[in-house]
Amino acid sequence: MVKLSAKCIVAGDTTVGKSTLVQLFRSDGSHFPKNYSMTTSMEVSVKNVQIPDTGDSVELFLCDSPGKAIFYEVTEKLWDQPGALCLVFDVTNESSFSSCAKWLQRVRAKTFSPQLPGVLVGNKTDMAGRRAVERGQAEEWAASNGLEYFETSAKELENFEQPFQALAKAFHHLYQERVENFRSLM
Amino acid sequence: MTRAGDLCLSCAGARVTLATSSDDRHPADNIIDGNPDTFWTTTGMYPQEFIISLNGIQKINKIILQSSLVRSVRIESSTSKEPVNFELRLERDLENTEGHLQYEEFTLPGVQVAHMRFVILSGFDHFVSVHRVSAEGDK
Ligand SMILES: Nc1nc2c(ncn2[C@@H]2O[C@H](COP(=O)(O)OP(=O)(O)OP(=O)(O)O)[C@@H](O)[C@H]2O)c(=O)[nH]1
Ligand SMILES: [Mg+2]
Numbered sequence: 487m488v489k490l491s492a493k494c495i496v497a498g499d500t501t502v503g504k505s506t507l508v509q510l511f512r513s514d515g516s517h518f519p520k521n522y523s524m525t526t527s528m529e530v531s532v533k534n535v536q537i538p539d540t541g542d543s544v545e546l547f548l549c550d551s552p553g554k555a556i557f558y559e560v561t562e563k564l565w566d567q568p569g570a571l572c573l574v575f576d577v578t579n580e581s582s583f584s585s586c587a588k589w590l591q592r593v594r595a596k597t598f599s600p601q602l603p604g605v606l607v608g609n610k611t612d613m614a615g616r617r618a619v620e621r622g623q624a625e626e627w628a629a630s631n632g633l634e635y636f637e638t639s640a641k642e643l644e645n646f647e648q649p650f651q652a653l654a655k656a657f658h659h660l661y662q663e664r665v666e667n668f669r670s671l672m
Numbered sequence: 673m674t675r676a677g678d679l680c681l682s683c684a685g686a687r688v689t690l691a692t693s694s695d696d697r698h699p700a701d702n703i704i705d706g707n708p709d710t711f712w713t714t715t716g717m718y719p720q721e722f723i724i725s726l727n728g729i730q731k732i733n734k735i736i737l738q739s740s741l742v743r744s745v746r747i748e749s750s751t752s753k754e755p756v757n758f759e760l761r762l763e764r765d766l767e768n769t770e771g772h773l774q775y776e777e778f779t780l781p782g783v784q785v786a787h788m789r790f791v792i793l794s795g796f797d798h799f800v801s802v803h804r805v806s807a808e809g810d811k
Contacts, residue, residue: 488695491716492798547717567718569798598743599797661715661799664741665698668711668801671740671773 487541489534492569492603492657494546494650497589499582500524500553502574503609506640508550511650515643525552528564535654544654546570565596570653571604573633575624578616583608583624590631603656604633605649612639678806680735680788681706685727689755689787692720703802708738708773711801720792723755724805729786732809735778739802742766742774743794749785758789768796773803 496504505525509517512531531548549568551561571593575582586606594602606628608619621637628635634652638645680686682704691700693715700722702710714720729751737745744765748758761783766774788807792800 488697488715493717544716567794569716598794601797657716657798661713664797664799665695665713665801668698668713668740668803671771671801671803672708 488661490542490544490658490661492544492546492654493567494548494570494572494653495565495568495593496548496550496572496574497593498553498574499576499579499585502553502576502579502582503640504553504574505529505550507572507574507607507609507638507646507649508548510640510643510646512548515646518640518643524554525550526554526557527552528561533650535651537655537658540658542658544657546650546654548572548650562592562596565593568593568597568602570657571602572607572649572653573604574607574609575619576610577608577619577624577637578610578613580618583619586627590633601660603653603660604631605652606631606633606635607649608635608637609640611637611644612642677808678706679726679730679732679809680704680724680805680807687725688722689725690721690723692722698801703805706804708804711803713801714792714795714799716798718792718794720800721789722802723787723789725755725787726785726807729784730807730809731782731784732807733779733781734808735780735788736804736806736808737774737776737778737790737802738804739766739774739776739800741768741796741800742792742802743768743796744792745776746791746793747778748789748791749783750787750789751784752786755787755789758787763793
């Protein structure tokens with residue numbers, strides 16, 4: 487039985503729903519912040535995720551980061567040696583999707599590891615009539631960047647756990663691979 | 673002057689008195705069991721550290737660290753009865769060795785130590801392994 491710890495950066499443009507998703511996940515769906523409150527500095531929430539059929543778990547240190555550009559310089563300094571990435575955009579906002587490439591590059595630049603478990607999350611699917619980014623388009627971009635893709639509606643409590651569980655699983659998988667590797671070293 | 677051999681062995685009275693990561697399958701005691709095939713793994717995030725407490729105060733000349741994926745390490749030592757009041761000895765960046773262990777020697781001529789603290793500041797990956805630490809000295 488092992489308890490792993492992963493520093494998970496939650497990044498993406500402002501108002502896409504990062505804080506909402508983190509709050510929901512941390513509170514098991516009981517806390518949906520009604521009013522928008524802009525994140526101005528990185529906030530860390532800790533949540534333990536069980537890995538099915540193993541007895542192992544991954545403690546996610548969710549680093550909810552501000553999306554607004556003026557806070558970036560300070561935030562970036564707190565991102566060193568990330569263990570996982572949750573990249574969020576708003577499916578009704580095309581430019582929040584285009585920004586993902588930039589966010590991805592910024593976070594990847596902070597790790598020495600050849601692999602960084604990551605997910606791409608398209609949030610606000612409840613606003614179906616205003617959708618500006620198609621699922622296929624997002625899926626394709628995610629796949630070509632080695633990310634797993636999820637769609638969520640924090641508002642309707644839909645799917646909000648899946649991206650984080652996938653990250654925990656990927657991190658755990660990486661650990662097992664590395665340990666296997668350590669065994670073979672001489 | 674007679675060589676005292678390796679002081680960082682559980683059979684020589686050394687103990688790991690702190691480790692910030694623990695996986696039952698790869699416990700920190702593996703660092704001082706004398707066998708480089710067994711290892712301690714870190715379980716995510718940096719920094720990580722472990723403390724080896726020797727059998728009383730000993731004079732050492734060098735420390736050897738066998739590990740993998742360690743990128744930078746800091747070594748501190750203390751002569752207190754308890755593992756407290758550490759003093760910085762050195763900090764070093766290591767090379768990434770693929771497919772085999774890192775073998776790093778730290779020369780610390782004639783330093784008195786009771787406890788040695790190893791702080792792993794960064795790694796080449798999310799996890800590192802420490803297979804063996806040895807300290808040689810003369811009594
Ligand atoms: N309709 C809808 N609104 C949502 C959803 N998720 C979040 N919101 C709303 O979107 C607004 C912004 O959400 P936040 O979670 O604060 O956004 P953020 O990404 O943390 O923004 P910054 O902190 O500025 O980076 C809030 O008013 C939320 O209530 C969703 O799934 N559907
Ligand atoms: Mg926020």
